[in-house]
Amino acid sequence: MGKQDIQWGIAPIGWRNDDIPEIGKANTLSHLLSDIVVAGFEGTEVGGFFPDAETLKKEIELRNLKIAGQWFSSFIVRDGIEKASEAFHKHCTYLKKVNAAVAVVSEQTYSIQGLAQNVFANKPTFSDEEWKQLTNGLHVLGKIANSYGLKLVYHHHLGTVVQTLEEVDRLMENTNPAMVHLLYDTGHIYASDKEYMPLLEKHIDRIKHVHFKDIRDNVMQTSKENGTSFQSAFLAGMFTVPGDGGIDFKKVFDKLQEHNYCGWIVVEAEQDPEIAHPLEYAIMARKYIDENILN
Numbered sequence: 001m002g003k004q005d006i007q008w009g010i011a012p013i014g015w016r017n018d019d020i021p022e023i024g025k026a027n028t029l030s031h032l033l034s035d036i037v038v039a040g041f042e043g044t045e046v047g048g049f050f051p052d053a054e055t056l057k058k059e060i061e062l063r064n065l066k067i068a069g070q071w072f073s074s075f076i077v078r079d080g081i082e083k084a085s086e087a088f089h090k091h092c093t094y095l096k097k098v099n100a101a102v103a104v105v106s107e108q109t110y111s112i113q114g115l116a117q118n119v120f121a122n123k124p125t126f127s128d129e130e131w132k133q134l135t136n137g138l139h140v141l142g143k144i145a146n147s148y149g150l151k152l153v154y155h156h157h158l159g160t161v162v163q164t165l166e167e168v169d170r171l172m173e174n175t176n177p178a179m180v181h182l183l184y185d186t187g188h189i190y191a192s193d194k195e196y197m198p199l200l201e202k203h204i205d206r207i208k209h210v211h212f213k214d215i216r217d218n219v220m221q222t223s224k225e226n227g228t229s230f231q232s233a234f235l236a237g238m239f240t241v242p243g244d245g246g247i248d249f250k251k252v253f254d255k256l257q258e259h260n261y262c263g264w265i266v267v268e269a270e271q272d273p274e275i276a277h278p279l280e281y282a283i284m285a286r287k288y289i290d291e292n293i294l295n
């Protein structure tokens with residue numbers, strides 16, 4: 001398989017942030033989708049502010065864009081798999097209507113990503129019993145995703161119970177590859193473990209969706225020293241688009257290519273749109289991809 005088997009998208013998060021809906025709320029869906037076309041991307045992921053499936057389908061078809069997937073916060077341990085499954089059926093129904101490829105899942109029980117807590121020092125953990133609940137529950141959600149023609153891709157994330165490579169190892173060891181796949185987010189694993197290649201190399205067989213998120217090392221260092229929350233860290237500019245930070249995306253891409261990765265690579269860099277102009281950064285990302293990764 002070649003570079004043509006990869007679709008390049010950019011997430012809405014640079015324009016409007018689901019974790020802090022106030023941020024960028026003046027940016028409409030039309031504005032976002034037209035910017036994505038101008039920047040030269042093929043698609044995006046569903047944002048929390050997106051409309052019903054029929055309206056979205058019309059807007060993306062008018063612009064010849066595609067939908068890669070959407071984030072789903074699961075609370076399997078807090079609420080039980082029955083409640084999580086009910087919500088996930090709704091999620092997958094919507095994604096099927098817009099012809100998405102993946103359902104992004106992140107277990108949010110005990111998560112501190114949305115709290116004013118030091119995200120680098122206070123990450124939550126699960127007991128052995130809770131790990132069992134999580135992995136059993138993900139098999140149920142994975143079967144649901146499969147029944148809609150979607151892949152469940154698990155998002156390791158700062159401030160959650162699956163953040164570090166060690167925790168991703170445990171998740172992968174205890175889940176069935178036919179039901180639970182992995183989303184590889186370069187920025188999250190780099191901010192967590194100070195390295196991003198081991199996770200890619202170790203679990204590349206399970207990786208079916210990719211977020212290209214760069215890190216400004218100086219801001220990450222300051223955020224760690226100050227013990228800031230996840231939201232304060234990204235508002236301070238810890239995340240940025242590929243080519244603007246410290247991650248070697250050519251090395252990442254070459255590994256994916258070597259392994260015949262086939263699927264979406266979505267640029268995703270939550271920043272304050274008042275500080276980091278979303279279209280300017282989208283164009284910067286596209287230019288970096290074309291000139292440094294694809295040529």
Ligand SMILES: O=C1C[C@@H](O)[C@H](O)[C@@H](O)C1=O
Binds near residue numbers: 071155188
């Ligand atoms: O994929 C993601 C979705 C966002 O809501 C999340 O907070 C962000 O960090 C991310 O990587």
Ligand SMILES: [Co+2]
Binds near residue numbers: 155211213268
């Ligand atoms: Co991500």
